[in-house]
Amino acid sequence: MQWKGRRQSTNVEDRRRMAGGTMVAGGGILAIIVTIIGLLIGGGGDLGSLFGPGGGAVAGQTQTEVSLTPHQKEMGEFASVIFADTEDFWNEQFKESGLTYEEPRLVLFTGSVSTASGYATSATGPFYSPPDKTVYIDLTFFDEMARKYGAPGDFVYAYVISHEVGHHVQNLLGTLSQVTAMQRQASKTQGNELMVRLELQADFFAGVFAHHEHAQGYLDVGDIDEALVAASAIGDDRLQMQAQGYVVPDSFTHGTSEQRSRWFKLGYTTGDPSKGDTFTPAYNSL
Numbered sequence: 001m002q003w004k005g006r007r008q009s010t011n012v013e014d015r016r017r018m019a020g021g022t023m024v025a026g027g028g029i030l031a032i033i034v035t036i037i038g039l040l041i042g043g044g045g046d047l048g049s050l051f052g053p054g055g056g057a058v059a060g061q062t063q064t065e066v067s068l069t070p071h072q073k074e075m076g077e078f079a080s081v082i083f084a085d086t087e088d089f090w091n092e093q094f095k096e097s098g099l100t101y102e103e104p105r106l107v108l109f110t111g112s113v114s115t116a117s118g119y120a121t122s123a124t125g126p127f128y129s130p131p132d133k134t135v136y137i138d139l140t141f142f143d144e145m146a147r148k149y150g151a152p153g154d155f156v157y158a159y160v161i162s163h164e165v166g167h168h169v170q171n172l173l174g175t176l177s178q179v180t181a182m183q184r185q186a187s188k189t190q191g192n193e194l195m196v197r198l199e200l201q202a203d204f205f206a207g208v209f210a211h212h213e214h215a216q217g218y219l220d221v222g223d224i225d226e227a228l229v230a231a232s233a234i235g236d237d238r239l240q241m242q243a244q245g246y247v248v249p250d251s252f253t254h255g256t257s258e259q260r261s262r263w264f265k266l267g268y269t270t271g272d273p274s275k276g277d278t279f280t281p282a283y284n285s286l
Ligand SMILES: [Zn+2]
Pocket: 163, 164, 167, 199, 202
């Protein structure tokens, strides 16, 4: 994919420079201790010597800087360019429909992250949090896609990020809240079916976005295949087969490998967001 030298999004927050887990807790506790000592002895002018050069400066600082490798930096820039492309695309689409697109945020993190939807770890995979309209991604997920699921390639980033942005579009259009309301009345199986419909539509939106990227001349030969490999690699049937050796369709929440790549492809060939109705067709014909 052609991405270097293009606009990066201003809605990206890179939290990867912050050390996670126990280091953060350690910093927090240390900060509290320093504050308390400072209060007890008053003034606190000599605190620096207790912690070595600059040690006193940790007071109030709750996170520790770690530096990014050149590869990590580049991946962050790449994600930011793709995110900017989704902004351009959806701003235009909403405008054509007489609507205003509220741009989402993207948070890059390492290990774990706290969000308006609660606490999450990298094991969750990339996700969209509706209350704060934010996409959260630990970019090491893509190494895992390549290693574990046999889906390498730079366009996998574009597929995954634009899929998550697709959930944001569903949020703005009211689809997410409608589905949540319907799920309250539904059985577990029906609830899962609604999730599959949401996910396949997000895959469709990712395909529509890929169509746009292609039209802009950003795609390399093989990019769409990379996305299709990724879409089918993370189908529920394949993941379940790998994890437990058998498939339970009622428990599907993302769709099968075949469905995911087919809806992505439909988005890519039509390039038309309005052609992605995954809610009207009968479930077994999706
Ligand atoms: Zn999704």
